[in-house]
Amino acid sequence: MDWRIAFKQSRSWMLLFSLFLMIVFMISLTTGVLPVTLMDAFHTFSGQGTAQQELILYELRLPRMIIAMLIGAGLAVSGAVLQGLSRNSLADPGILGINAGAGLAVVAFIFFFQSANWGESPFILPLFAFTGAVTVALLIYLFSWKNGVTPTRLLLTGIGFNALCGALLMVLQLKMDPRDFQEATIWLTGSLWGTQWRYVLALVPWMIVLIPAVFIQAKSLNIMQLSDPLPGVLGLHTERKRRTLLVLSAALAGACVAVGGGISFLGLLAPHLARKLTGPNFYSLIPVSALIGAFLLLTADLIGKNLLAPADIPVGIVISVIGAPYLIYMLLTRTSQGLKT
Amino acid sequence: MQSITVLKRQTNKEVKVCVTFTVTLAALIVLTIVSIGIGAIWIPPSVVWDSIVSFDASNIHHQLIREVRIPRALTAVITGGALAAAGAIMQGMTRNPLADPSIIGITHGAGLAIAMALVFVATHTFWTLLLFAFGGAAVGAGLVILFSMIAKDRHSPVTLTLAGAALSTLFGALSTGLALYFQVAQDLSFWYAGGLAGSQWIDVWILVPVLVIGFILAMWISRPLTILTMGDEIATGLGQSAGKIRWIGFAAVVMLSGAAVAVAGVIGFIGLMVPHMVRSLIGVDYRLIMPLSILMGAALLVLSDIGARIVNIPFETPVGAITAILGVPFFLYLARRNGRDL
Numbered sequence: 113m114d115w116r117i118a119f120k121q122s123r124s125w126m127l128l129f130s131l132f133l134m135i136v137f138m139i140s141l142t143t144g145v146l147p148v149t150l151m152d153a154f155h156t157f158s159g160q161g162t163a164q165q166e167l168i169l170y171e172l173r174l175p176r177m178i179i180a181m182l183i184g185a186g187l188a189v190s191g192a193v194l195q196g197l198s199r200n201s202l203a204d205p206g207i208l209g210i211n212a213g214a215g216l217a218v219v220a221f222i223f224f225f226q227s228a229n230w231g232e233s234p235f236i237l238p239l240f241a242f243t244g245a246v247t248v249a250l251l252i253y254l255f256s257w258k259n260g261v262t263p264t265r266l267l268l269t270g271i272g273f274n275a276l277c278g279a280l281l282m283v284l285q286l287k288m289d290p291r292d293f294q295e296a297t298i299w300l301t302g303s304l305w306g307t308q309w310r311y312v313l314a315l316v317p318w319m320i321v322l323i324p325a326v327f328i329q330a331k332s333l334n335i336m337q338l339s340d341p342l343p344g345v346l347g348l349h350t351e352r353k354r355r356t357l358l359v360l361s362a363a364l365a366g367a368c369v370a371v372g373g374g375i376s377f378l379g380l381l382a383p384h385l386a387r388k389l390t391g392p393n394f395y396s397l398i399p400v401s402a403l404i405g406a407f408l409l410l411t412a413d414l415i416g417k418n419l420l421a422p423a424d425i426p427v428g429i430v431i432s433v434i435g436a437p438y439l440i441y442m443l444l445t446r447t448s449q450g451l452k453t
Numbered sequence: 454m455q456s457i458t459v460l461k462r463q464t465n466k467e468v469k470v471c472v473t474f475t476v477t478l479a480a481l482i483v484l485t486i487v488s489i490g491i492g493a494i495w496i497p498p499s500v501v502w503d504s505i506v507s508f509d510a511s512n513i514h515h516q517l518i519r520e521v522r523i524p525r526a527l528t529a530v531i532t533g534g535a536l537a538a539a540g541a542i543m544q545g546m547t548r549n550p551l552a553d554p555s556i557i558g559i560t561h562g563a564g565l566a567i568a569m570a571l572v573f574v575a576t577h578t579f580w581t582l583l584l585f586a587f588g589g590a591a592v593g594a595g596l597v598i599l600f601s602m603i604a605k606d607r608h609s610p611v612t613l614t615l616a617g618a619a620l621s622t623l624f625g626a627l628s629t630g631l632a633l634y635f636q637v638a639q640d641l642s643f644w645y646a647g648g649l650a651g652s653q654w655i656d657v658w659i660l661v662p663v664l665v666i667g668f669i670l671a672m673w674i675s676r677p678l679t680i681l682t683m684g685d686e687i688a689t690g691l692g693q694s695a696g697k698i699r700w701i702g703f704a705a706v707v708m709l710s711g712a713a714v715a716v717a718g719v720i721g722f723i724g725l726m727v728p729h730m731v732r733s734l735i736g737v738d739y740r741l742i743m744p745l746s747i748l749m750g751a752a753l754l755v756l757s758d759i760g761a762r763i764v765n766i767p768f769e770t771p772v773g774a775i776t777a778i779l780g781v782p783f784f785l786y787l788a789r790r791n792g793r794d795l
Contacts, residue, residue, distance in 0.1 A: 202615040203750050206622060251475035255785050268551065268779055270620050272781050275556065275721060279777030282646050284771060297638050301629045376622045425630065432626035436619075445617050 114331065118395035125389050129403040133181070136407060140177055140414045141169065143423050176307035178428070180413040181406040182315050183304070183372040184382070186364045189323055191379025192397055193361035193384070196333040197354055198263040201384050203308025205365035206376025208270030209252065210245045212277035213362075214369040216284075217244025219296050223284050234445070238314055238370035245356035245366030248273055249358050261354060302428020304413060311371050318367035323402065326360050330394035333357065337392060375428040377435030378405055384442065408434070460607040470741060473734050477745060485530060488755050489522040491762055496522070500713050517546045520654075528652035529758045530751040531660040531712045533723055537750020538671050539709040540724020541731070541742055545678040546702045550729070550787060554590075554710040555721030557617025561624035562593025563714040564645060568628035571644075583659065583778040586715035589624075591707040595621060598703055645719050646771035649758050656716045663712040668747065670705035671754050674698050675739035682737065720773045722780025723757075727788065753779075 119126075142148050148156075148165055156165045187205065194203040205211050217240045219361075252273055256265040281300070284291060332353045365379070382405035383397065390396045412430040419425060488495050490496045496514055501522075504515040536554065543552040554560050566589025567582060600616050632638040677698045713720065725749045728742060735741050754772070757779065761772040 154708065172475070190550040193589045200615070202612070202619065204619075207615065207618045256788070258789055265788055268614065269785055270554070271614060272788060275784070276781040277775055279721075279771075279774040279781075282642070283774045285642060286771060287768075288645055293639050293642070294633070294636075297629060297642075298633060301626060372734075376626065380619075420634070423634065425631070429630040432623050436623045439616075439619055439623075443600060443612065 113392075115327075115395040118390075118393045119399075120247055121393075122390040122396035122400055125386075125400055126403060129400065129407055133403065133407045133410065136410050136414060137177065137332075140410060141173055143414070143418055144173065167208040168346060169339065170216045171309075172307070175309045175312050176413070177410060178305055178312050179304055179315060179371060180409045181453075182312070182319050183368040183375070184378060184405035184407070184409030185323065185402035186315075186319055186368040186405075187372075187379045187409075188382030189326055189398055190361045190384035191381075191405075191428060192394070192401045193326055193333065193357050194363075194379065195383050196336060196394060197357055198267045198359070199337065200263060200267055201387070202380065203267060203270075204376060204378075205245075205369075206360070206374065207274065208267070209248055209272075209274030210362050211369050211374045211376065212274050212281065213248025214241035214245040214366045215300050215374050216277045216281055217241055217247075218282050218299070218370065219281055222296060223288060224290060234280035238318070238367050239407040242318075242363060242366035244335070245362040245369065246359055248277065249362030253355060253358055253373035260349065289325070298426060299373045301426040302373040303424065304372050304433070307424075314450060315367060315371050318363070322360055322364045322367070323398075326357070326364070327395075327398050328354070329357055329360070330398055332396040334392075372409075373426070375409070375431055377431050377439070378408060381431075381435050381438060382408060435437030456728045466736075470735050474745060476749070477748045477752060481530070481748055481755065483753040484752055484759065485526050488526045488529065488759050489518060491759055492517075492522060493636070493767070504594045512693060514667050515757070519534055524654045524657055525649050525652040525758070526755065527657045528660065528716060529649050529755045530637065531657065531664050532649070532717045532720065533751040533754025534747035535660070535664050535667060535709040535713045536720060536723040536748075537727035538667060538743060539706045539713070540750075541678045541728040541739070542671055542674075542702045542706050542709075544728050545705075545742075546598070546699055546737060547613055548682055549601075551725065552617075552782070553722060554594075554714075554727035556614065556621070556725065557593075557597045558620035558624060559566070559590050559593040559597070559706070559710050560714050560719050560721065561628070562591075562596075563587075563589040563623040563711060564641075564719060565624040565628040565631075567591050567644060567715075567774060568593075568631045568637070568641050570630050571637045571640055579655065581717040583712070587707065587711040590711035593620065593624065594703060594706050595632070598699060604698070637649060646773055649717055649761075649772060650769055660712055660716060663708050667705045667709040668714075668743075669745050670701055670708070672740070674701045674705070678702065678739045679737060682739075695774040715774070718771075720754065720757075720776055722784065723754055725787075726780050726783045727753060729783070 137373040138150060141153055142150050146168055148168060152161060152165055153169060155161050156169050161169070170260050176197045191204050194205060194208060195201055197203070218237055221237070221240045252266065252269045253261060255273075258265070285296060288296060291434070336350065336353065369375070383401040385404050386400040390400050407426065408431070413432065416425040416427045416430045486498050486501055489501050490498060494514070494517070496518060500514055501518055503509075504512070504518040508519065509515050539559075540553050543554065543557070544550060563586040570582050570585040573584075597613065597617055597620070601613055604612060604616075628641065629638065632641040661795040681698055710724070727746050731742050731745045731749060735745060754776070757772050757775040760775045761770045764770050764775070
């Protein structure tokens with residue numbers, strides 16, 4: 113059983129990051145514009161809190177934190193898959209245009225169908241974002257097809273589509289009225305805007321279905337890391353697997369982007385860190401990436417909501433600022449195109 | 454006999470170069486005249502000509518041409534030339550066929566600087582914006598060139614392209630963050646997409662010296678740049694200092710793309726497409742690539758600006774969107790062609 117061995121090997125890292133996650137969770141739960149002590153939080157959860165504490169914890173903080181963790185995990189897994197597919201540790205749904213595709217679909221929806229009250233549709237927006245992300249992923253795949261798809265072409269085509277979606281977004285955004293514009297911009301920058309329980313409900317099914325679906329493909333991902341004729345020799349239908357995995361990864365990113373906005377870098381950072389810690393086996397890489405992603409995004413949200421309180425810094429910006437020094441370090445020490453760490 | 458064949462081939466090549474230059478120049482002139490004529494009111498070329506040779510201050514068309522249309526057309530000409538030259542230098546220096554100021558982080562660097570100017574400088578004049586755009590472009594270009602010099606994996610164009618894309622994302626996030634927090638997001642966006650609408654004579658007067666200096670720098674390094682494209686080792690062997698060429702090239706790129714961004718906002722892909730077309734037409738000698746890139750970039754941007762005004766009359770479409778829609782298929786084609794050997 114491959115995955116059991118992988119789990120055993122990476123057990124300590126998983127425990128460590130679960131611990132980190134719990135610590136940040138508790139800090140995040142107790143800080144904010146209105147502080148609630150840890151004791152109060154316990155009282156509230158056992159049903160003895162004041163009405164105000166209940167409101168703050170149950171209606172404001174908890175859903176937002178759960179969404180942050182779900183999105184963090186989803187984007188991290190999506191990035192891990194993309195890095196495996198392109199055999200390049202710099203791939204990320206943000207850089208490849210998948211986020212932009214989701215963003216374009218959502219902004220187009222806001223632009224054409226509803227202005228003003230577009231935040232009222234938690235189930236329609238993810239659907240649009242999802243469609244946009246998957247469409248762009250398929251287009252990237254289609255356009256990088258030439259007797260098969262090479263990882264390099266996949267990456268470059270993705271960058272091209274990112275630019276195209278960016279241009280179209282610009283056209284749409286400039287035609288919006290200022291209020292819609294502001295909303296759309298905040299959304300594109302990556303702020304957790306849907307911070308109510310119904311958004312949790314909208315997001316959870318995607319995660320429950322898609323992350324395990326990716327996990328059971330881990331073996332194919334492992335084989336794909338070999339250079340090109342080998343996977344076929346080992347009996348893997350490389351192209352078919354690539355398509356499936358690309359769609360899964362785009363679907364994950366699309367669902368996350370729908371609720372969290374355009375968060376870049378997380379899909380790059382989390383899997384890369386995970387690979388450094390646990391090695392290139394996707395059976396351990398996927399769960400550890402998910403944990404690290406959840407931890408990073410929850411931390412970023414904690415920083416974002418406290419640094420300039422009461423103003424919120426969009427979490428996407430915090431992630432970009434954390435991610436950049438790491439990325440620079442990574443680029444300088446990288447030696448080849450492969451997934452070497 | 455053999456020498457005659459060589460001679461013939463050389464003459465053929467010279468003829469081809471001459472023809473290419475002439476055709477491009479002619480296209481540029483025709484497009485510029487059309488661009489001056491196009492707008493809310495169509496002004497026929499004869500009137501355009503009259504307004505230049507025998508200006509009549511009481512004629513409203515002449516006024517319009519002098520004060521609005523000509524500066525706009527000239528700004529397009531110069532900006533297009535500057536962007537194409539900057540792209541050619543970047544592609545030569547980094548040996549990356551996909552380098553373009555808008556893809557590898559230079560434009561977004563300038564954009565971030567502009568956001569800072571809008572937020573932190575109380576009375577931002579045109580000049581402060583220009584200075585900030587230069588500074589931002591310099592930081593963006595500096596980072597990219599730094600990468601291509603010290604990254605261990607510097608010979609992979611994919612690394613550089615991705616690094617640039619990541620850098621662009623970071624700069625973009627930061628400028629959006631600033632703009633949102635200080636509520637200048639739509640201002641910034643309009644500036645970003647600004648294009649050439651509202652160009653004035655002052656834009657032209659700023660751009661001309663910048664372009665001239667940038668052009669001189671570019672021509673200065675064009676011969677060593679041709680050698681540099683063969684590889685650092687060969688260049689050093691032939692007595693060229695790769696470091697010095699990079700510094701001069703860096704200065705030229707910063708001036709050219711900084712000025713272009715400051716005046717016209719984010720216009721991508723001109724710097725990507727033009728040098729490629731030029732290379733496929735006249736070969737790899739940068740002494741020829743540089744001037745022809747400038748001419749062709751100018752023509753392409755004037756054409757895009759015409760497109761920006763007529764695709765959705767009476768509204769203007771951001772010219773950056775037009776160049777992206779033209780440029781992305783080109784980029785995808787290059788990615789396909791180079792995918793295997795990149």
